[in-house]
Amino acid sequence: LQPHDDVATGNFHASEFAADLYKVATDGEVDADYADPVEFFRRTYLTEGLRDLIGRAVRLLAGDDNASPVINLQTNFGGGKTHSMLAVWHLFSGHAVTDFPQGVQDVVRELDADPAPFTRGVKRVAIVGNELSPGQSWTKPDGTEVRTMWGEIAWQLGGAEAYAMVAESDRTGTNPGAAIRTLIEKYSPAVILIDEWVAYARGLYGQDSLIGGSFETQFSFAQQLTESVKSVPGALLLVSIPASDIRRDDAAPVASDLEVG
Numbered sequence: 001l002q003p004h005d006d007v008a009t010g011n012f013h014a015s016e017f018a019a020d021l022y023k024v025a026t027d028g029e030v031d032a033d034y035a036d037p038v039e040f041f042r043r044t045y046l047t048e049g050l051r052d053l054i055g056r057a058v059r060l061l062a063g064d065d066n067a068s069p070v071i072n073l074q075t076n077f078g079g080g081k082t083h084s085m086l087a088v089w090h091l092f093s094g095h096a097v098t099d100f101p102q103g104v105q106d107v108v109r110e111l112d113a114d115p116a117p118f119t120r121g122v123k124r125v126a127i128v129g130n131e132l133s134p135g136q137s138w139t140k141p142d143g144t145e146v147r148t149m150w151g152e153i154a155w156q157l158g159g160a161e162a163y164a165m166v167a168e169s170d171r172t173g174t175n176p177g178a179a180i181r182t183l184i185e186k187y188s189p190a191v192i193l194i195d196e197w198v199a200y201a202r203g204l205y206g207q208d209s210l211i212g213g214s215f216e217t218q219f220s221f222a223q224q225l226t227e228s229v230k231s232v233p234g235a236l237l238l239v240s241i242p243a244s245d246i247r248r249d250d251a252a253p254v255a256s257d258l259e260v261g
Helices: 005-009 021-025 037-042 048-061 081-091 102-111 149-163 167-172 179-187 197-202 215-231 255-260
Strands: 070-076 123-128 190-195 235-243
Touching (some): 021 123, 081 123, 081 235, 149 179, 179 215, 197 235, 215 235
Parallel strands (some): 123 190
C-alpha cells in the first residue's frame, strides 16, 4: 500500500488524525477529511466492521425490520468508535449514493437497498458526553435553554418545537418517559449517536442536586430510549462504550462490563 504523501514524508500533525464527532456535528471541524462527507469516505478504508455497520444502518433506514435498531460500539481506546460514528453521520448527510466513493456505493448495491435514506430528510443527533455539563444548562442558538441529555436530543431532532415535548422533564431533571417515544416517532427517520455517555454519567455519580438529573435517572432514560428506538421504524441508536485496558484479578468484573452497566 502506498501511503498518502503527508504520511510518507512525515509532514503531518497527529491532531489531524483525531476524529471529533462534536466538532463535525457543530460545524466546528475545519479539516475536510473529517468535515466533508465525500472526502471523509474517500480517505477512509472500509474495514469489514465498518462495512457491516454501514450495511446495518442502510438496511434499517431502508425499512428492513430485521436490522438492528440499537448498536453498541464496544472497542478499545483508539479502536475507531468515533470514526465509525462519523461514518454513519456522513452517510445520512443528504448526499445521493452516487456522490460517495465506489466502496460505499458497492456496500449499498450489495444490499439492494432503497437509496431514499440518503436523499430524504433523515434527522441526525450527535451527543458527545464529555461536551455536556451535568451541572449546568447551555443555551442553543434559538435561545432554548437545555439542561439534560434528553433535552439536547429533542432540540437536535426538531429545535424548540421538539424540545417543548420534553421541556418539563428537562426542567426537573426527571426521566421523560413515553414522551421520548412520541418524540422519535414524530421526527423519524432519525439517527441518534451517543459518544462518551459514560463520561457524562460519571459526572452525576454521588450528586443529588445537579440539574442534569441523578445517576439513577440515566439508567431509566437509557432503557426508555433503547426501547423507544426499537419500537419506531426508521430510528437508529448508536452508542459507544470504550473497553478499558485495565489489569485485574480474574474474579473481578472487567472495566468495560462496569461501563456498559
